[in-house]
Amino acid sequence: MKHHLANLGLMLILLTLLLLPVGSFGLAEIKGNIEVLSSEDVREGSITDVGESTESTEVVETIIN
Amino acid sequence: MFSRILVKLVDEAIVPAIILLVVRVVAVVVVGRYFGMAIEIGATGFVYPDDASFLLVNSYSTLAMVCVIAVGLFYVLLKSKFFHNTHIHPSVTARLFTMRLSSVIQTSFDIYSQGVVWLSYSFLLMFASGLMLYFGLIYNWIFYVSLVLSVVSTYLLIIDIEKEMHVENGDVVSESAEVVLTWEEEGID
Numbered sequence: 001m002k003h004h005l006a007n008l009g010l011m012l013i014l015l016t017l018l019l020l021p022v023g024s025f026g027l028a029e030i031k032g033n034i035e036v037l038s039s040e041d042v043r044e045g046s047i048t049d050v051g052e053s054t055e056s057t058e059v060v061e062t063i064i065n
Numbered sequence: 066m067f068s069r070i071l072v073k074l075v076d077e078a079i080v081p082a083i084i085l086l087v088v089r090v091v092a093v094v095v096v097g098r099y100f101g102m103a104i105e106i107g108a109t110g111f112v113y114p115d116d117a118s119f120l121l122v123n124s125y126s127t128l129a130m131v132c133v134i135a136v137g138l139f140y141v142l143l144k145s146k147f148f149h150n151t152h153i154h155p156s157v158t159a160r161l162f163t164m165r166l167s168s169v170i171q172t173s174f175d176i177y178s179q180g181v182v183w184l185s186y187s188f189l190l191m192f193a194s195g196l197m198l199y200f201g202l203i204y205n206w207i208f209y210v211s212l213v214l215s216v217v218s219t220y221l222l223i224i225d226i227e228k229e230m231h232v233e234n235g236d237v238v239s240e241s242a243e244v245v246l247t248w249e250e251e252g253i254d
Binding site: 002003006007010011013014017018019020021022024025026027028029030 | 066067068071072074075078079081082085086089090107109110111112113114115116119123127130182185186189190193197
């Protein structure tokens with residue numbers, strides 16, 4: 001029993017090592033829309049093209065202010 | 066207690082894992098700087114300014130990883146072809162010993178365990194790039210390069226193992242033939 005558990009542990013270590021480089025693809029993030037909307041384009045009034053909801057416009061305006 | 070093959074595979078997988086991880090990180094930084102992108106490091110990793118930047122950097126950093134795996138596989142195949150202890154040429158052996166490079170000569174266990182590890186990385190990267198291609202996170206030709214590398218290196222490694230085992234000549238069967246030892250009594254009249 002101990003023999004099998006030890007080998008299972010080794011297999012988990014091996015799997016972790018093999019997946020480590022592939023897992024590095026998850027270390028990525030793209031800046032959200034809020035930052036894009038808070039640029040000069042939004043100040044010029046193009047926010048009405050993005051969404052029709054008045055609530056979202058208010059949120060973005062609050063962020064800008 | 067521990068399986069000898071598993072211990073060997075874990076041992077052989079450590080260095081490639083570190084190399085690939087370092088190459089990925091360095092490639093992201095280098096590609097980002099080369100194309101003048103403002104890539105930041107946040108709590109969840111690299112923060113890209115937009116989708117196009119991510120696509121570009123992700124593609125080229127994956128290509129860098131594919132290149133490293135190709136070099137690793139090429140090195141293993143080279144050792145398997147020329148520095149395998151089962152069929153290394155005597156003159157090459159003598160030359161390597163003269164140059165104090167006898168450690169280059171390796172056994173089948175060493176070479177094929179390294180081959181299995183690099184091949185595993187190649188296939189994992191191929192599947193990862195295929196998945197990223199499906200979601201539009203990578204250029205399609207990167208996936209095709211990874212696919213070709215995996216297929217070609219698998220084929221070459223299989224051919225090498227076949228030659229090593231003499232499968233093509235059917236010698237495997239003859240090698241496993243039974244040998245019966247007989248006990249002859251002597252000195253009995």
